[in-house]
Amino acid sequence: MAGLLELEVATPERYLLKEKVVAVDVPAANGMLGILPEHAPLISELGCGSLKFSTETGQSRVLSICGGYVEVASNHVRVLAARAEYADEIDVKRAEEALKRANERLLHPTPGVDMARALSAMQRAQARLAAAKAAAH
Amino acid sequence: MPSLIDIRRRIRSVKNTQQITKAMKMVSTAKLRKAQDRVINSRPFARMAAEVLQKVSAAASGDERIFEHPLLARRVEKTAQLVLITADRGLAGAFNTNLIKAAQQFLAEKNAAGVQVEFELYGRKGRDFFTRRPVTISGEVTGISQNASFADAETLANKLIRRFETAEVDSVYLLFNEFKSVLAQRVTLRRILPMALPEGEAPQDYIFEQPPAELLGRMLPAYVQIQALEAFLETAAAEHAARMTAMESASSNAAEVISKLTLYMNQVRQASITREIIEVVSGAGALE
Numbered sequence: 001m002a003g004l005l006e007l008e009v010a011t012p013e014r015y016l017l018k019e020k021v022v023a024v025d026v027p028a029a030n031g032m033l034g035i036l037p038e039h040a041p042l043i044s045e046l047g048c049g050s051l052k053f054s055t056e057t058g059q060s061r062v063l064s065i066c067g068g069y070v071e072v073a074s075n076h077v078r079v080l081a082a083r084a085e086y087a088d089e090i091d092v093k094r095a096e097e098a099l100k101r102a103n104e105r106l107l108h109p110t111p112g113v114d115m116a117r118a119l120s121a122m123q124r125a126q127a128r129l130a131a132a133k134a135a136a137h
Numbered sequence: 138m139p140s141l142i143d144i145r146r147r148i149r150s151v152k153n154t155q156q157i158t159k160a161m162k163m164v165s166t167a168k169l170r171k172a173q174d175r176v177i178n179s180r181p182f183a184r185m186a187a188e189v190l191q192k193v194s195a196a197a198s199g200d201e202r203i204f205e206h207p208l209l210a211r212r213v214e215k216t217a218q219l220v221l222i223t224a225d226r227g228l229a230g231a232f233n234t235n236l237i238k239a240a241q242q243f244l245a246e247k248n249a250a251g252v253q254v255e256f257e258l259y260g261r262k263g264r265d266f267f268t269r270r271p272v273t274i275s276g277e278v279t280g281i282s283q284n285a286s287f288a289d290a291e292t293l294a295n296k297l298i299r300r301f302e303t304a305e306v307d308s309v310y311l312l313f314n315e316f317k318s319v320l321a322q323r324v325t326l327r328r329i330l331p332m333a334l335p336e337g338e339a340p341q342d343y344i345f346e347q348p349p350a351e352l353l354g355r356m357l358p359a360y361v362q363i364q365a366l367e368a369f370l371e372t373a374a375a376e377h378a379a380r381m382t383a384m385e386s387a388s389s390n391a392a393e394v395i396s397k398l399t400l401y402m403n404q405v406r407q408a409s410i411t412r413e414i415i416e417v418v419s420g421a422g423a424l425e
Contacts, residue, residue, distance in 0.1 A: 008181070008185070010181050010182040010185060011182060011287075012179060012182050012183075012287050012290070012362070012363055012366050013175070013178065013179055013182075013286070013287050013366070014178050014179075015177075015178050015179075015180075015181045015182065028346060029346065029347070030346055040342070040344055041342060041343045041344065042343065042344040042345075042346065043189065043192065043193060043343055043344075043345055043346070043352065044345070044346035044347065045346065045347055045352065045355070068359075069186075069189055069352075069356070071185075071188075071189050071192070073343075078185050078189070080182060080185055080186055080189065082359070
């Protein structure tokens with residue numbers, strides 16, 4: 001085994017996580033990015049989705065993240081997310097309602113509604129729901 | 138000579154004040170701990186974001202396009218925007234005064250150089266001071282200093298970016314109190330726009346999923362937001378620290394006043410007893 005990765009996840013307001021992991025899946029802007037130890041240095045933008053990682057003991061956790069950057073360098077993964085939370089902190093009901101509301105706005109566009117905002121709200125809600133679902137399994 | 142009753146009254150009044158300052162000190166201590174946690178929680182992100190920004194900007198430095206980015210535009214400074222972040226409440230020692238003094242000095246310096254200054258006032262103390270003076274105010278926000286969130290920082294940053302891009306202002310400065318330690322706060326003036334790209338050597342062999350120049354363009358506005366948030370959180374922590382220290386010294390000062398007054402009260406009491414004895418003795422002497 002080529003050693004471990006050090007994973008750090010932070011948002012502007014919160015330092016969520018610093019842990020040794022064996023693998024991490026990051027939702028980059030161009031699709032999921034699987035990172036294993038000895039990965040080449042990389043910088044990418046993040047999309048919206050679930051970040052999964054598994055530790056040495058075989059445990060895995062899921063976070064929902066949205067927007068920001070990821071940097072991989074010398075077995076160090078830094079996730080600088082605009083928004084991030086642990087899957088078990090997600091309020092599923094609220095996310096469902098937000099998704100419904102955003103869908104409603106997108107399907108029936110009325111003047112004065114910011115479409116870009118509704119779209120990003122929908123993506124955020126979907127990311128939260130997906131993360132909550134992934135954590136439940 | 139004041140009567141005994143007057144002195145007792147004063148002692149009681151000072152004791153009441155001391156109780157209030159002690160209570161305020163305890164409240165500030167609790168709030169400081171919370172504010173300090175928020176500062177500590179936000180620092181790793183700010184540090185890592187600065188490092189990533191440095192790498193991206195070094196990688197993008199070969200690209201001509203980045204110099205056209207509106208947030209990097211250097212113009213002749215005609216109008217400067219000053220964001221003054223003060224507390225909403227007083228009784229924190231020289232906390233607000235120091236900030237206001239620094240703002241006035243900034244104003245004087247810029248005016249002497251022929252530069253207009255527009256104020257963006259956060260916090261009631263700064264607003265109260267400058268709304269009564271002949272200065273240009275572009276906006277004011279009060280009531281958020283205790284629990285400024287990222288959304289507040291976003292609002293401020295977006296406004297600053299818009300004003301800078303539309304050339305309403307040619308530079309933007311933040312003036313706030315940095316939280317050094319519980320005993321030390323430092324008034325900090327920081328220019329955030331136009332941005333100065335961090336210098337450093339280009340990283341080796343990085344894979345960039347997006348072209349560095351594009352990445353950089355999207356990182357810059359986010360970096361302005363982070364700096365605004367940092368200023369809010371630092372000032373909040375510094376405010377509680379300053380109030381705690383001020384209330385601590387007020388409490389010990391009250392204790393000193395009380396002990397002095399008690400001593401004086403006892404002297405007055407002793408003097409009146411002595412006087413009475415003399416009166417009795419001399420009265421008895423006169424009868425003989």
